[in-house]
Amino acid sequence: MAKVSLLDFEHEDVCDDFRCSLSDAVEWLATPNIIFAGKSPHQLIDSGETYRLRQVFRSVVCSSMA
Secondary structure, eight states, X not given: OOOOXXXXXXXXXXXXXXXXXXXXXXXXXXSOOGGGTTOOXXXXXXXXXXXXXXXXXXXXXXXXXX
């Protein structure tokens, strides 16, 4: 899979983006989530689906800027 280009405010490690933005990021990254078909963010990372986390992060950041 092609590497996703990072935006200016993003870290190489997508987990760092969430750690900087969420007070409960450690717990959130380990918890299965309905928006990821019941997988946890860590499971997505392990399966190479980091782009899905970036999509969520970007949608949250962009919606807070509006």
